[in-house]
Amino acid sequence: MGEGLKRGELGIFTAIVFAIGNMVGAGVFVLSGLVIDTAGPSAVLSYIICGILVTFSGLSYAVLASIYPEDGGGYLFTKRLLGPLPGFIAGWAMYISLTIAGAFVLLGFGIYANLLFGTSWDPRLFALGGLVAISLLNMRGISEAGKLETGLVVAKVAILSVLVAAGFVHINSSAFVPFFPAGTGGMLAGISMVFFAYIGFQVVALMGGEIKESSRNVPLAILAAIGIVALIYTGVIIALLSAHLPAYGETSVFEAGKIFFGSIGASVIALGALFSTLSSANANVIGASRITMEMASERQIAAGFARLVHGQPANSILFGTILAGVLIIYGNLDFVVSLTNVTTLVTMALVNASAFILIRKTHLVPPEKTYFRIPLGVLIPFLGCVSCIAMLATLNAGVIGIGCLVLIAGLLLYFLEDSPEGERIRNQIDTRLGRIIR
Numbered sequence: 329m330g331e332g333l334k335r336g337e338l339g340i341f342t343a344i345v346f347a348i349g350n351m352v353g354a355g356v357f358v359l360s361g362l363v364i365d366t367a368g369p370s371a372v373l374s375y376i377i378c379g380i381l382v383t384f385s386g387l388s389y390a391v392l393a394s395i396y397p398e399d400g401g402g403y404l405f406t407k408r409l410l411g412p413l414p415g416f417i418a419g420w421a422m423y424i425s426l427t428i429a430g431a432f433v434l435l436g437f438g439i440y441a442n443l444l445f446g447t448s449w450d451p452r453l454f455a456l457g458g459l460v461a462i463s464l465l466n467m468r469g470i471s472e473a474g475k476l477e478t479g480l481v482v483a484k485v486a487i488l489s490v491l492v493a494a495g496f497v498h499i500n501s502s503a504f505v506p507f508f509p510a511g512t513g514g515m516l517a518g519i520s521m522v523f524f525a526y527i528g529f530q531v532v533a534l535m536g537g538e539i540k541e542s543s544r545n546v547p548l549a550i551l552a553a554i555g556i557v558a559l560i561y562t563g564v565i566i567a568l569l570s571a572h573l574p575a576y577g578e579t580s581v582f583e584a585g586k587i588f589f590g591s592i593g594a595s596v597i598a599l600g601a602l603f604s605t606l607s608s609a610n611a612n613v614i615g616a617s618r619i620t621m622e623m624a625s626e627r628q629i630a631a632g633f634a635r636l637v638h639g640q641p642a643n644s645i646l647f648g649t650i651l652a653g654v655l656i657i658y659g660n661l662d663f664v665v666s667l668t669n670v671t672t673l674v675t676m677a678l679v680n681a682s683a684f685i686l687i688r689k690t691h692l693v694p695p696e697k698t699y700f701r702i703p704l705g706v707l708i709p710f711l712g713c714v715s716c717i718a719m720l721a722t723l724n725a726g727v728i729g730i731g732c733l734v735l736i737a738g739l740l741l742y743f744l745e746d747s748p749e750g751e752r753i754r755n756q757i758d759t760r761l762g763r764i765i766r
Contacts (some may be wrong), residue, residue, distance in 0.1 A: 335603035340537050340545040346611055347532045347553030349481040352560055353608025355438030355525025356488065357601040358661070360564050360574075361580025367518035368509035371565050374518030377601070381719070383518070384712035385676045385700045386554050388683035390547030393533045395686070401533030402679040403619055407626065409682040413742070416628045418678045420738035422530065423619045425671035429524065430612035431655035431686040432607045432664040434458045436578075440601035443594075455656045457604060463649040466613045467640055480607035487600030488560055491581070494588040495567025501738050503569040520722045524665045525561060527672045529553050529617040578661070613645060620644035625757050629741045639760055666723050670731030673720045680713035685703035688709040 346652075363371045402422055409413025423724040437458045438451025508515060532539070532549045539545050568576065571584035585597030620641045624634035634641035655664055687706045702708050720728065 337731045338535065339540055340549050341533070343532050343539045343545060343549035344553050344556070345481045345587070346535065346614070347549060347659055348485065348557060349607040350528025350531045350611035350615065351526060351553065351557045351608075352481070352484060352488070353528075354433040355522065356561060356564050357440060357524060357581045357604055358432075358436040358578045359525055359665075360561070360568060361576040361578055361632060362661075363518045363521050363607070363743070364565065364568055364576040364580065364688075366510065366521060367508045367514040368415040369569055370512075370515035371518050371568075372562055373515050374536065375522050375525075375561040375565060376558065377401065377528065378522045379554060380560070381712075382529070382716040383551070383554055384715060385680055386529055386550050388680045388712050389530065389533050391548050391702050392544040392679065392683055392686065393550070394543045395489035398679070401530055401535075401615075401619070402675045403622060404626075405533075405626075405682045406675075409677065409685050413629065415626075416623070416738075416742045417622045417735060419619055420630065420677045420741070421671040421675040421735055423616050423623075423648070424651075424734055425503045425527070426612045426616040426619070427534075427651050428655060428668040429700045430609045430616075430648070430670065431455075431652040432524070432661065432668060433608040434462075434576075434656060435611070435659065435664070437602060437605035439578055440582065440598045440605065441580060443759075444602060448665055452656050452659050456653060458533070459652055460611065460648060460710070462606065462609050462613055463645055465610070465637060466617060466645055467642060474579045474621045480603045480610070484600045484604040484607065485560070487603075488552075488564060488698060489598060491567050491585060491588070491597065491681070492560070492563035495563065495570040495584070498570040499566060499590070503571050503572060512589070514534070516722075521665065522561070523719055524668055526554065526557065528557075528611065530672075530675075531611050535615070535618055557680040578673055587738065602627060613648065614663050616648050621757050621761060624754060625761055627746075629638055629755070630744050630746045631753035631757065632747055633741065634757055635753050636756050641757075663727065667731055667734075668694060669723060670728055671735065673716045674731075677713050677720075678718040680709040680716065683709035684713065699733070 350393050360371070363374055382580070389402065389405075392512045393401070395405050396408060403415060403419030406418035434455040438454035440448060441447075441454040442451060510517075510706070529550050531552065532546055539549070551733060564581065567588075568580050568584050571580075573580055573583050573587070582594055582597055583599065586594035589596070617640055620629065620634040623629045624631045633643050635643050655667075660663075684706050687702075687709065
């Protein structure tokens with residue numbers, strides 16, 4: 329069994345990098361143009377308001393992560409405070425949402441691969457190739473994956489920063505008139521669309537056990553990542569509006585780059601999109617693998633599902649690869665985003681409920697424990713839970729139904745009896761997670 333990453337090896341900078349890597353992907357390069365097409369210039373407000381709503385949940389994650397700093401994130405928090413079955417639902421929903429989100433960003437990878445290479449291949453072919461490459465990389469262990477993640481994030485943030493700077497140089501008031509071409513309804517629809525772009529902050533909480541001084545650094549990394557990404561998203565929207573494109577869609581960032589920097593600049597933007605989507609997909613696979621290891625350790629899924637190869641849960645990575653591949657082949661961006669939102673909103677609502685209970689029942693926290701205290705007490709997790717339910721209500725009823733069926737299907741794993749070999753595998757997982765073997 330490979331050693332993978334040592335416990336507590338990641339610093340706060342790397343933790344922030346992982347979160348940004350997961351958040352700044354297709355949510356910028358593909359989704360931003362689609363949101364402008366829906367909301368017009370009020371897309372700026374869609375990103376800002378959604379960022380504020382997500383911050384409520386981010387604060388709930390922060391307080392819980394400071395008390396439960398192990399791997400597992402929202403799954404672990406929910407299981408500790410709401411019980412085994414709600415915990416399983418939260419964990420399975422997180423695993424599925426990260427997998428589905430990976431399919432979306434890899435479809436974005438396929439779109440921008442065509443733009444970079446000047447080809448007209450089916451984007452799904454590039455997406456499937458990227459999926460296989462990322463999955464094989466993660467089979468080798470998180471250390472190699474983490475090195476790739478840092479390099480890709482630095483490259484894409486640098487490229488987007490240049491685009492944003494160009495947008496501010498060319499900004500003028502006419503780009504924002506009319507501000508609500510589709511009314512406030514368009515702006516509200518935009519909020520539902522861009523929620524997907526913010527959910528990557530959860531990766532930090534998922535990897536809490538591998539971050540130095542996690543009780544302090546995990547909350548700081550969550551809030552820093554949400555703030556940085558909100559600035560990047562807003563800046564990109566302003567840049568796209570400043571480019572005065574004749575129409576907005578999934579390739580608008582590339583078209584804006586062509587206007588500001590010419591064909592060479594547009595190619596650099598496309599290259600940045602490839603970096604961005606690959607790093608985001610990579611972070612999704614890493615986060616999903618953490619979830620299944622934690623759930624197997626907690627005896628909530630059969631240990632064989634998280635069987636370790638080179639220190640990584642090979643079977644869960646393989647299953648996630650197959651599921652993401654099916655969604656890529658299906659190839660409908662709107663459906664994939666909406667399904668991701670359903671599963672993520674379920675998890676985040678449960679996490680906010682957990683934070684609400686914890687704040688109300690302070691006796692659950694050891695008196696000597698130093699933890700992240702959020703302002704306004706239970707109001708923040710209450711607002712976080714309400715915002716999740718409200719956004720869930722805006723989604724298509726059919727997609728909500730499919731999302732619920734996926735979550736219910738996961739209960740088969742919850743009730744599945746473990747194999748005789750399960751205890752040996754679980755001991756390996758506990759060792760990998762740095763725990764005392766049960």
